[in-house]
Amino acid sequence: xxxxxxxxxxxxxxxxxxxxxxxxxxxxxxxxxxxxxxxxxxxxxxxxxxxxxxxxxxxxxxxxxxxxxxxxxxxxxxxxxxxxxxxxxxxxxxxxxxxxxxxxxxxxxxxxxxxxxxxxxxxxxxxxxxxxxxxxxxxxxxxxxxxxxxxxxxxxxxxxxxxxxxxxxxxxxxxxxxxxxxxxxxxxxxxxxxxxxxxxxxxxxxxxxxxxxxxxxxxxxxxxxxxxxxxxxxxxxxxxxxxxxxxxxxxxxxxxxxxxxxxxxxxxxxxxxxxxxxxxxxxxxxxxxxxxxxxxxxxxxx
Amino acid sequence: xxxxxxxxxxxxxxxxxxxxxxxxxxxxxxxxxxxxxxxxxxxxxxxxxxxxxxxxxxxxxxxxxxxxxxxxxxxxxxxxxxxxxxxxxxxxxxxxxxxxxxxxxxxxxxxxxxxxxxxx
Numbered sequence: 001x002x003x004x005x006x007x008x009x010x011x012x013x014x015x016x017x018x019x020x021x022x023x024x025x026x027x028x029x030x031x032x033x034x035x036x037x038x039x040x041x042x043x044x045x046x047x048x049x050x051x052x053x054x055x056x057x058x059x060x061x062x063x064x065x066x067x068x069x070x071x072x073x074x075x076x077x078x079x080x081x082x083x084x085x086x087x088x089x090x091x092x093x094x095x096x097x098x099x100x101x102x103x104x105x106x107x108x109x110x111x112x113x114x115x116x117x118x119x120x121x122x123x124x125x126x127x128x129x130x131x132x133x134x135x136x137x138x139x140x141x142x143x144x145x146x147x148x149x150x151x152x153x154x155x156x157x158x159x160x161x162x163x164x165x166x167x168x169x170x171x172x173x174x175x176x177x178x179x180x181x182x183x184x185x186x187x188x189x190x191x192x193x194x195x196x197x198x199x200x201x202x203x204x205x206x207x208x209x210x211x212x213x214x215x216x217x218x219x220x221x222x223x224x225x226x227x228x229x230x231x232x233x234x235x236x237x238x239x240x241x242x243x244x245x246x247x248x249x250x251x252x253x254x255x256x257x258x259x260x261x262x263x264x265x266x267x268x269x270x271x272x273x274x275x276x277x278x279x280x281x282x283x284x285x286x287x288x289x290x291x292x293x294x295x296x297x298x299x300x301x302x
Numbered sequence: 303x304x305x306x307x308x309x310x311x312x313x314x315x316x317x318x319x320x321x322x323x324x325x326x327x328x329x330x331x332x333x334x335x336x337x338x339x340x341x342x343x344x345x346x347x348x349x350x351x352x353x354x355x356x357x358x359x360x361x362x363x364x365x366x367x368x369x370x371x372x373x374x375x376x377x378x379x380x381x382x383x384x385x386x387x388x389x390x391x392x393x394x395x396x397x398x399x400x401x402x403x404x405x406x407x408x409x410x411x412x413x414x415x416x417x418x419x420x421x422x
């Protein structure tokens with residue numbers, strides 16, 4: 001081989017490596033920050049991960065996931081009934097106590113449960129998603145009730161909101177029975193749950209009045225980990241290294257959250273989360289978000 | 303000979319790219335039609351889009367300086383594709399495989415006036 005040929009071959013190899021690294025860090029979608037805040041810049045990925053496999057048969061895990069989601073939504077319905085009953089009865093202490101345990105089921109099943117734009121819009125929006133923020137009449141659902149129950153510390157003026165939330169929950173339960181869960185909803189859901197933790201839970205934005213953010217945080221992690229469990233045999237075959245990293249980061253997150261567990265199965269208030277723990281959780285969540293975003297590519301899910 | 307080997311390597315590069323980004327081995331991400339859309343707090347720069355059916359890439363930019371925004375493609379009440387909680391100044395690439403029809407487009411907030419996407 002002539003020197004010039006070697007040179008050009010080397011250039012092509014470099015190009016190849018660079019392109020593959022670029023590809024592997026952006027499987028289905030990428031978020032680019034204007035500054036160097038994007039997690040994609042921090043990890044390098046073995047070129048082997050860039051190659052996606054042929055689509056894997058996901059019929060069995062999707063059926064199992066559908067039944068998991070149905071169970072969660074059934075639990076959500078039962079617990080939302082108890083919660084809204086307490087609100088309507090004017091029992092503030094009881095209503096406050098039942099708020100977080102009911103939301104757990106929404107947060108676990110969110111990839112499927114939020115598939116309906118109208119219900120997601122009335123049930124689970126935070127105040128800053130509305131023009132008039134907390135005063136906006138369209139601001140309803142869980143977080144409006146959270147504001148009144150935990151900040152204003154009253155059940156006054158909540159009857160209509162509670163009635164609507166229950167009605168929406170029953171409608172969700174009804175629709176969930178007929179909805180087909182698409183592979184991208186399930187496989188992509190593992191990442192979107194963790195991205196949501198990164199976007200809204202780690203910062204304490206989600207449950208700003210009740211400070212029950214860690215309940216939602218843990219429920220998102222549960223929901224994501226369940227998806228990985230159901231896909232484990234396929235992931236083990238397709239990319240065991242990726243699965244190993246995902247397992248290890250889930251373990252780190254669960255250990256971190258475990259420190260804040262309370263005897264009743266719940267979590268301490270978000271304010272109690274210490275800075276070093278928040279940092280550790282954030283690091284593990286960032287790596288998880290990065291790795292889980294590769295699941296769709298790894299399993300060949302459109 | 304040299305040109306030939308470069309071509310082969312290029313083909314490998316391209317096919318490995320497409321199999322990680324697009325999943326269909328015959329489709330190359332680089333050749334998918336791209337549509338850029340800027341999302342502000344209450345509206346998109348374009349409130350009506352028209353794209354061809356099949357795979358599309360949407361490059362969604364949050365042009366608001368303060369608000370997280372949403373961008374969704376909806377069919378009736380069902381979310382077909384979405385970019386959620388996009389932070390101010392951030393850009394997200396979304397790949398969508400769309401069937402022909404009329405879709406709604408949520409720009410900024412769920413309560414904002416809806417846009418329209420026509421898929422031919």
